[in-house]
Amino acid sequence: MASDVHAAPLVGRADTVAMVRAALLDRVPQDQTAAVFVNGESGVGKSRLLGEVAAGLRDAGAVVLTGSCLDIGDASPLHPLLQALRRFEAEASHARTCSAVRSLLNMFADETPGREGAGTLLERVSRGLHLIAQGRPLVLVLDDLQWVDRSTRQLLLYLLAGLGDMQLSVLAAIRSEALQGAHPLRRVLTELRRLRSVRVLDLAPLDRAATRQLATAIVGRPLAPEATEQVWRRSGGNPFVVEELARDLRDGRDGLSDTLREIFLDRVEALPPHAHEVVQAVAVGVEPVEHDLLARVVRLPEERLIEAAHAAIAHRLLVCVDNAYHLRHRLVAEVLDHELLPAERAALHRRYADALGAEPAQLHHARSAHHWRLAGEPVRALRAAMAAAEEAERLHGYAEAHRHWSLVLDAATDTGLGAPERVTLLEKAAEAAHHCGEHARALALLEEQAALAGTATCALHIRRARYLAHAGRSALAEAEYQRALDAPDCTPGQRATAAAHLAELLLHLGRYAEAGRRAREALARSASVEGSTSEVVLASAALGFSEAYLEDPDAGLPVMREALATAERSGRPEDVALAYLHLAELLTGPLNVIEEGVVVARRGAERVTELGLGRTFETRLLAVAANGLFRVGQWAEAEKVIADALRHRPSGADAAELLLARCRLSVAYGDVEAADRDLEAVATLLAGGGARHVLPLLTLRAGLAMWQGRHDEARQAVARGLTETRSDDLVLLATLAWHGLRAEAEAYASRTGRVDLTAVRRLRQVTNRVRRTSVQAARPVRDVVDAFLALCTAEVGRLDGPGDPVLWARAAEVWDRRRHPYPAAYSRLRQAEALLARRGRDATAATLLREAYEVAQGLGARPLSEEIAALATRARVPVPEPTAERDGDRAGTGGGVHDELSALTPREREVLALVAEGLTNREIGQRLFISERTIGVHVSHIFDKLQVRTRVQASAIHLRHRPR
Structure with a gap:
């Protein structure tokens, strides 16, 4: 099974080639021998590897003799050596070398079998090879060594035992499945392994990445992830099979090629009868097939089963890991599927299902459902699928549960299930979809359930509200909770549930006082309802947050911590997640206990992952951690x-939280394109969102607009936040007001726009109201609000002139105490600007500029750095140039980005990585929450900067410089 070496690139073998070369040449002392025997299955690339190594050794000055063994036994003694000598004679140009080769060939031609002993012959061959080498390293390359004749085996032992007097290396390839039973080469290898200079290398198949690279190169265009995954699964990483499958894809051929079918049929038919039966059973099963399960299916005596499994493994058709069997290539299952009669196939599936059902303690319900369905037993398949879904839920595998419930719904159609039973199934499927982050799917299933039920019950309103809240439709969710509370069929327990969830929602809407009132209502109702642990947890968390924010952290925080402890004792995943989330949000946000908050957020993320909520609550908790790290200046972390959280591909409000966190970094980094993209995505996701999302969204939009000099756009964003959003969150309001006053001050300073006096008057009213209200807030909240109000006061001073350096110094001091480096650096910039405008304290201004510039550069805050550098230039204050190392770190590559990729922006590198995965523009847009048209612009820029014309060429550059 050899591939065309000129048709496809050699991938995934660079390290192996270098290692073999070093073992044969670089590390072999003068007059010493070495050998590498490459062992591997057919098609794994042994011959290609031998050719690549031989070419490199030849270029390095070695004498390379290349030959192949024939499957004719001992009929042609020393055939591979003779073949190698003839090839070398045809290629040799040096007269002395040609003469030595001809002398050795003549010796073989004149040799009469049996005339002299084997030792004499081997000695003469050794002398002849010494003459050919002429002091240079000699490498003997032998392919298909499994067919080696006895004379060549003796020659190898003679030469590698050091009986010759030359620097000799042997490189040979062995087809592993051919070494069966008492094959003579097995004894030779056993002898040779004892020599320190001999290495036996097992050549493994390609990994996923190399398989994708090889298939992409052959097809000539990036493949979709589904296509590359299918190639990987079907081929098992065997390069020859990958090439055949990729050519089929390229040429549009469906099914299995005749070449591959015949190759694998030959290999299967070469098996002993019982081994053939074992492989066929494994092919029908769901891998891995445990040994005990296989024994119950094939029904062979234990000794014969083990013997058959050994034979299948030796023929490289099965792999045994942890006492369970896998097919080495999924293609074997496709080949054998056509060899089975339908009745045979159904019988095997029935035997699997019976065997799995014999031990219910093992809980193989999903596999049983699969086998019953293919055995033609839909009712039994339905029962098993329901058990599989319930088992997945018990183990917190909600994505798996959602998949099983979806299969149950499909199977229920075939079994004629009644409407009441289907309503129950829809309810279970919707809840599983909600837990695994498929909020839109959950809402769709819920609507189908409501249509079948015919009436909107209180329980239905509560569930719809929960799904809407997680989908980012907060306003609709609030209205739905109110409908639940007003529903005539609402029981006391359901009223407690609705009130507790509504209190939790009001926290996300930023209405903390109302959340506290609803939480107290929920707790009062829960007191008379048995088993209302979940309601108590949610209400306690909301009440603790409200009290800690509005009154006293020392009173509120213990309530929240107790809510977390209660949630852990109850074990309900969503309760644990919400308790962690609200505690982390409070600590990293208004209370400004950021280090502890980040620790709580990360610990909570690990915990909820264990509970199966990685796509939803882990994403939110990691967003909270990222926001805390941003505030304390740990932007790279x-x-x-954020990158870790994005691997879940979240949706709805979960995605919005993460995108807002990423957008904060993009705005501060000055990555306008990325920030615009994230803001657009969040706005789309949060139609009807609450203040906790909308106010940060508008604040970021205003900040981005200011860096671009679009002061009117910044003004409009701030105005929307102040007039359209209702919130008790004083920190968010103070932050938004600062951005509004800063926009007016920037407009005045730029002389490109006029100050909107009406907007300034409204903003000053807002800051005064926030200042008055904050007096009643908890002290930590008041401290953070005061820090933003200090910025507001200083910005007002810029509206009438250069600003007051004293006010900016006060702001810098406040932010230093809070350990927030970014606003502190911004305040120092403005303080220096005000000092220089007053023509005084130039030395102090220079110091402030250098300090601010150092902080901004360390953070990677490019727009702030550029503004500081511009002012320093005007003031003739030297500041250090930005280093390439910092630029590399900002690129997210950990430094050391190759010149080919350094021209790309971080977002373009992100898009290029997905292009290399084979995704289309539409798929990339869905992954990154960008429009397909915007992705097209990114790809066009990438092509221009990399000077390529196709996606394949761009992907090749990415793969070449990808971190290993």
Whole structure:
């Protein structure tokens, strides 16, 4: 099974080639021998590897003799050596070398079998090879060594035992499935392994990445992830099979090629009868097939079963891991599927299902459902699928549960299930979809359930509200909770549930006082309802947050911590997640206990992952951690946290939280395109969102607009936040007001726009109201609000002139105490600006500029750095140039980005990585929450900067410089 070496690139073998070369040449002392025997299944690339190594050794000055063994036994003694000598004679140009080769060939031609002993012959061959080498390293390359004749085996032992007097290396390839039973080469290898200079290398198949690279190169275009995954699964990483499958894809051929079918049929038919039966059973089963299960299916005596499994493994058709069997190539299952009669196939599936059902303690319900369905037993398949879904839920595998419930719904159609039973199934499927982050799917299933039920019950309103809240439709969710509370069929327990969930929602809407009132209502109702642990947890968390924010952290925080402890004792995943979430939000946000908050958020993320809520609550908790890290200036770490969370591909409000966290970094980094993209995505996701999302969204939009000099756009964003959003969150309001006053001050300073006096008057009213209200807030909240109000006061001073350096110094001091480096650096910039405008304290201004510039550069805050550098230039204050190392770190590559990729922006590198995965523009847009048209612009820029014309060429550059 050899591939065309000129048709496809050699991938995934660079390290192996280098290692073999070093073992044969670089590390072999003068007059010493070495050998590498490459062992592997057919098609794994042994011959290609031998050719690549031989070419490199030849270029390095070695004499390379290349030959192949034939499957004719001992009929042609020393055939591979003779073949190698003839090839070398045809290629050799040096006269002395040609003469030595001809002398050795003549010796073989004149040799009469049996005329002299084997030792004499081997000695003469050794002398002849010494003459050919002429002091240079000699490498003997032998392919298909499994067919080696006796004379060549003796020659190898003679030469590698050091009986020759030259620097000799042997490189040979062995087809592993051919070494069966008492094959003579097995004894030779056993002898040779004892030599320190001999290495036996097992050549493994390609990994997923190399398989994708090889298939992409052959097809000539990036493949969709589904296509590359299918190639990987079907081929098992065997390069020859990958090439065949990729050519089928390229040429539009469906099914299995005749070449591959015949190759694998030959390999299967070469098996002993019982081994053939074992492979056929494993092919029908769901891998891995445990040994005990296989024994109950094939029904062979234990000794014969083990013997048959050994034979299948030796023929490289099965792999045994942890006492369970896998097919080495899924293609074997496709080949054998056509060899079975339908009745045979159904009988095997029935035997599997019976065997799995014999031990219910093992809980193989999903596999049983699969086998019953293919055995033609839909009712038994339905029961098993329901058991599988319930088992997945018990183990917190909600994505798996959602998949099983969806299969149950499909199977129920075939079994004629009645409407009441289907309503129950829809309810279970919707809840599983909600837990695994498929909020839109959950709402769709819920609507189908409501249509079948015919009436909107209180329980239905509560569930719809929960799903709407997680989908980012907060306003609709609030209205739905109110409908639940007003519903005539609402029981006391359901009223407690609705009130507790509504209190939790009001926290996300930023209406903390109302959340506290609803939480107290829920707790009062729960007191008379048995088993209302979940309601108590949710209401306690909301009440603790409200009290800690509005009154006293020392009173509120213990309530929240007790809510977390109660949730852990109850074990309900969503309760645990919400308790962690609200505690982390409070600590990293208004209370400004950021280090502890980040620890709580990360610990909570690990915990909820264990509970199966990775796509939903882990994403939110990691967003909270990233926001905390941003505030304390650990931006690189925040980027890593966000990247870790994005692997879940969240949706709805979960995605909005993460995108807002990423947008904060993009705005501060000055990555306008990325920030615009995230803001657009959040606005789409949060139609009807609450203040906790909308106010940060508008604040970021205003900040981005200011860096671009679009002061009117910044003004409009702030105005929307102040007039359209209702919130008790004083920190969010103070932040928004600062951005509004800053926009007016920037407009005045730029001389490109006029100050909107009406907007300034409204903003000053807002800051005064926030100041008055904050007096009643908890002290930590008041401290953070005061820090933003200090910025507001200083910005007002810029509206009438250069600003007051004293006010900016006060703001810098406040932010230093809070350990927030970014606003502190901004305040120092403005303080220096005000000092320089007053023509005084130039030395102090220079110091402030250098300090601010150092902080901004360390953070990677490019727009702030550029503004500081511009002012320093005007004031003739030297500041250090930005280093390439910092630029590399900002690129998110950990430094060391190759010149080919350094021209790309971080977002373009992100898009290029997905292009290399084979995703289309539409798929990339869905992954990154960008429009397909915007992705097209990104790809066009990438092509221009990399000077390529196709996606394949761009992907090749990415793969070449990808971190290993």
